[in-house]
Structures are given as structure tokens and as C-alpha cells.
Amino acid sequence: MLSRMEHDSIGALNVPAEAYYGVQSMHAATNFQITHRLLHPVLIDSIVMVKKAAAITNEKSGKLDQQIAQAIIQACDEILDGNLRDQFIVDAIQGGAGTSANMNANEVIANRAIEILGGTKGDYSIVHPNDHVNMSQSTNDVIPTAGKITVLKLLPQTIKELEKLEKAMEEKEAEFDDILKMGRTQLQDAVPMRLGQSFGAFAHVLKRDIKRLKNVMDEMKVLNIGATAIGTAINVDPYYLANISYELSKVAGISLKQADDLIDATQNLDGFVSVSGVLKTCAVDISKISNDLRLMSSGPRTGLSEINLPARQNGSSIMPGKINSVIPEVVSQVAYLIIGHDYTITMAAEAGQCEEYIEKSVGISTALCPYIGYAKSAEIAKKSLKTGISVKELVLEEGLLKEEELKEILKPEKMTQPMREKVMKAVS
Structure with missing residues (x-):
């Protein structure tokens, strides 16, 4: 296989000649073989949007050569159209506050821009991953910004699905309004209630979760872009600092704004904890609903057997005719995963430190x-x-x-x- 030699602060590596990634991406891919899952495609899009907006702003400020800027913008547009996705090779979990993900994007964009300008991949005298693609940026403002854009891109679909579930619960509330059942406290008989009331309660808790998710999205619209390494905006042109959030809003199609205190916004990631906390609450609520449904459907002979859940698959490899409530069960398992992720996000935010200090x-x-x-x-x-x-x-x-x-x-x-x-x- 043909290769090219590239160097970074760690040393030299042979990079496949046709690769758009470079030496820093290769070092990261070697160091971080953790999950064997790559970056989420929406996160890749979000990082590339930051790069495109930065190139536009740097060109307008006069700091970035027009020809280079346009090549970078074209490269970004191609990636946003779905091209070169196999060139993003770093693991989803990586040390270094996201430097690997940032540099992977910088190298891919730079090498495609080099090609657009008629050069050969790896000739960074034409377009440099750091000096040009990463101009006026740091991993410490690129990755949090891209993370927030990713949340803003993904949450609306989550909310849409929750609204469908809420509507389904409301429909069942009306359908089951005339069906009487026993209410219970501590799993013991209490007083009668209508089955529709149980489903009405499910709908109401989902409505609160949806409201919380919509509210927390506003926190994600406040960015530290322009802060660079620790929030002091080192190496940033005044025009860029004043206009990057505006250009990024246009590129991302979302109304975004720059934080009033960039140091605070860079060193404190509480917004992500807020989003994660709301998602955890929602997961707990849906898991609770699932457990209630499983309990009411228990049986069919020796349990409560108050409702029948649709059969989805055989429930046993040894017991003939056994059917399990697999959908509510897997919903709870997904909830446990979300709860675990919330703890991870919480601890990551608590331990957050800028590279500059390291x-x-x-x-x-x-x-x-x-x-x-x-x-x-x-x-x-x-x-x-x-x-x-x-x-x-x-x-x-x-x-x-x-x-x-x-x-x-x-x-x-x-x-x-x-x-x-x-x-x-x-x-x-």
C-alpha cells in the first residue's frame, strides 16, 4: 500500500497515501481503541459546521486567504453531504478533551481542500490543519460548541417521539375510561379506580418530561465559540469574536448566541449536565410506566392479568406457550443505560479541566x-x-x-x- 510520511509533536508515521486523515488522527486511532464505535454522524456534522462557519468568518475578517477559505468551505459542504465519513477514524471515547476528534476533522478538511486547490494530500504548505482549518479555534471551544449543536439537532426528534407516546396514552385514557380496576399502594389493594385514569397519569408525566426537554434546549443555544483554549480568546481576531456565532447560526440553521462570560462557558459544562439530567428523569418516568404495565399484565393465570400486552415473540426456549412482556422490559434496560450515561456525563463535567492547565x-x-x-x-x-x-x-x-x-x-x-x-x- 502506498503511503506518505507525516510528522507531529509525537513523531513520524506512514499514513496511507489516499487517506484524508493524517498523523494525529492515526495516533488517536491507535491510542483509543475503547468502544470500537466511531463518532456519531450528527456530531461529525456539528464539528464540520463549526469549521465551515470559522472559515467564512476568518475570510471576512481578512485573516484567511480567500482561495484557501473557499476550498475549506467546499470540503465542509462535501462532508455535510455525506462524503468522506469513513475518514473519521477516532473512537467515540478518547482522552484529551476531544482534541482527537477536532484534529481528525481538521486533517480531513485540510486534505480535501488541498485536493480542491490542485495539491497532493499531505502537502500542508497549501492548507494546514491547524493554521488554516483550525484558525481562531481551540478544541476547548470547538467540541463543546459542536456538542451543543448535536444536542439541538437530536432533541427535537426525541421530543417528537415522546409526543407520539403521550398522544397514545391519552387515546388509551379515553378508550379505557369505563373499565374499573383496583388501585394499589405498596402493591396491596387500596380503592377502585378506572383503568383510563392510570393511562391519564402516564400521559401527564410524559407531558412534563416534554416540557422539561423544550426548556433545557435554550441552555444549549449559548456557546463558548471564540473562547479558544481557556476563554480568553487568545489568537482570535476581534471581527471573528464578534461574528462567529452569527455565521454559525446561519450554517447550522439554529439561532445561537455567544456566552457573555467566555471563561465561565469554557470551564463550566453544567448545561450538558442539565440536559442529561432531564433525559434521565424522562428515562426513569418511562421505565416506571413500563414496570406498571408489566405488573398489570402479569399472569395470565396467577398474576394480576388486568391488561393484555401484545405478544411479540416466544418467551421461553423450554416452556411451551410462554409469552413475556419483552417491550416494556427492554424499555427499562434502555432507561438503565441512560441513567448510566447521566452519571458518566455528571462526573465528566465535575472533573472538567482545560488543556491549557494540563x-x-x-x-x-x-x-x-x-x-x-x-x-x-x-x-x-x-x-x-x-x-x-x-x-x-x-x-x-x-x-x-x-x-x-x-x-x-x-x-x-x-x-x-x-x-x-x-x-x-x-x-x-
Whole structure:
């Protein structure tokens, strides 16, 4: 098989010549063989939407060459049309706060854009995954933003299915209104009630779940896009910061807005916990309904046998004629899975830490990317870690920037403060 040699901070790898992914995707695919399930297609779409909106905004700001921007946009459109999906090779569970997923998208888009411009895949001097596709972005704002768009794309269908279930319960409420049954407390006989009342209660709890889901969607519309690594908008042009959420809204077809406090929005992922919590509540409610149905249908001779559930399949490999309530049972099993996911999401949000804190020893090199490029910045950072020589000294030693220029780039106020004043000027 023909291959091409690619390098990153970890080392060199032979990448299949025809692959649109690159070295960082391959490292991730090797490191994270966890679930053997790839990214959800809607999440891939959402990441690519962010990349498209970023290219549009960076082109309008004058920071991204028009030809490169248009190639990136075309590549994004092709992926959104369903192409190149087999090139997204990283596992759904991955370390690094989503860096692998972000870089997989960056590399696929870059290599397709290179082809569009007449180049050969892997020639990142034409279109670079970091310097061009990832311009004005960080994994720490791309992935949470894409995650929220994914939720906003998927929840409406969930709500639609719940509304169908609610309607079915309301229909049964009317159908069974004249059927008397015993009500129970602690599984013991209590007082009579109508079967329709039981189904009416099912409908009402579903109505509350639907309302909660609709309400929580609003939290998902507030994004940290433009925040980059930790919320300070480092390496972001004022025009981009002021306009990226608007462009992304157009690309995604959803009304989105940028968070007022980008640092808060970057380091706190409570919105995802809220969505997950509401989904868990809904799962618990539906599982409770399933258990009630199983109990009322128990028998047919020695149980309650108050209702008959449709037979779906044989219930035993040894007992002739046995029928089990398999649909309510599997609904409860799905509920248990959702409850488990909720706990995972809760703990992930509780333990959330920005990459910048993890990699703070070389974090200063981030500010250099717009001036000397991602690859050279990574090389400097790696050399600094190995030799103990400061990033600043290495940049000056190699003559990459002048001392006065470097001093200006590395000013603390430039690296630690969101550019709100500049944004206001850009807007006006």
C-alpha cells in the first residue's frame, strides 16, 4: 500500500497515501481503541459546521486567504453531504478533551481542500490543519460548541417521539375510561379506580418530561465559540469574536448566541449536565410506566392479568406457550443505560479541566501560532520541554521574531483578557 510520511509533536508515521486523515488522527486511532464505535454522524456534522462557519468568518475578517477559505468551505459542504465519513477514524471515547476528534476533522478538511486547490494530500504548505482549518479555534471551544449543536439537532426528534407516546396514552385514557380496576399502594389493594385514569397519569408525566426537554434546549443555544483554549480568546481576531456565532447560526440553521462570560462557558459544562439530567428523569418516568404495565399484565393465570400486552415473540426456549412482556422490559434496560450515561456525563463535567492547565509548561507557545505557524510553535514547545530553555529564548535564538515584536505578543494583558473592547470597536 502506498503511503506518505507525516510528522507531529509525537513523531513520524506512514499514513496511507489516499487517506484524508493524517498523523494525529492515526495516533488517536491507535491510542483509543475503547468502544470500537466511531463518532456519531450528527456530531461529525456539528464539528464540520463549526469549521465551515470559522472559515467564512476568518475570510471576512481578512485573516484567511480567500482561495484557501473557499476550498475549506467546499470540503465542509462535501462532508455535510455525506462524503468522506469513513475518514473519521477516532473512537467515540478518547482522552484529551476531544482534541482527537477536532484534529481528525481538521486533517480531513485540510486534505480535501488541498485536493480542491490542485495539491497532493499531505502537502500542508497549501492548507494546514491547524493554521488554516483550525484558525481562531481551540478544541476547548470547538467540541463543546459542536456538542451543543448535536444536542439541538437530536432533541427535537426525541421530543417528537415522546409526543407520539403521550398522544397514545391519552387515546388509551379515553378508550379505557369505563373499565374499573383496583388501585394499589405498596402493591396491596387500596380503592377502585378506572383503568383510563392510570393511562391519564402516564400521559401527564410524559407531558412534563416534554416540557422539561423544550426548556433545557435554550441552555444549549449559548456557546463558548471564540473562547479558544481557556476563554480568553487568545489568537482570535476581534471581527471573528464578534461574528462567529452569527455565521454559525446561519450554517447550522439554529439561532445561537455567544456566552457573555467566555471563561465561565469554557470551564463550566453544567448545561450538558442539565440536559442529561432531564433525559434521565424522562428515562426513569418511562421505565416506571413500563414496570406498571408489566405488573398489570402479569399472569395470565396467577398474576394480576388486568391488561393484555401484545405478544411479540416466544418467551421461553423450554416452556411451551410462554409469552413475556419483552417491550416494556427492554424499555427499562434502555432507561438503565441512560441513567448510566447521566452519571458518566455528571462526573465528566465535575472533573472538567482545560488543556491549557494540563499543558501550561508550553502554553505560552499558543500565542505564537498566528505569527510562526502551528508546526513551528509545536517544535519550539517540544524543544523547550526537552532543553529547559524558555520558549521566548528559543524564538529569539532562531531569529523567528524580533525581541520587541515578541515582547508585544507575550504581554500578559494580551494573553489573559477577552477582547471585549476590541470587539465593540469591530461591531461599531
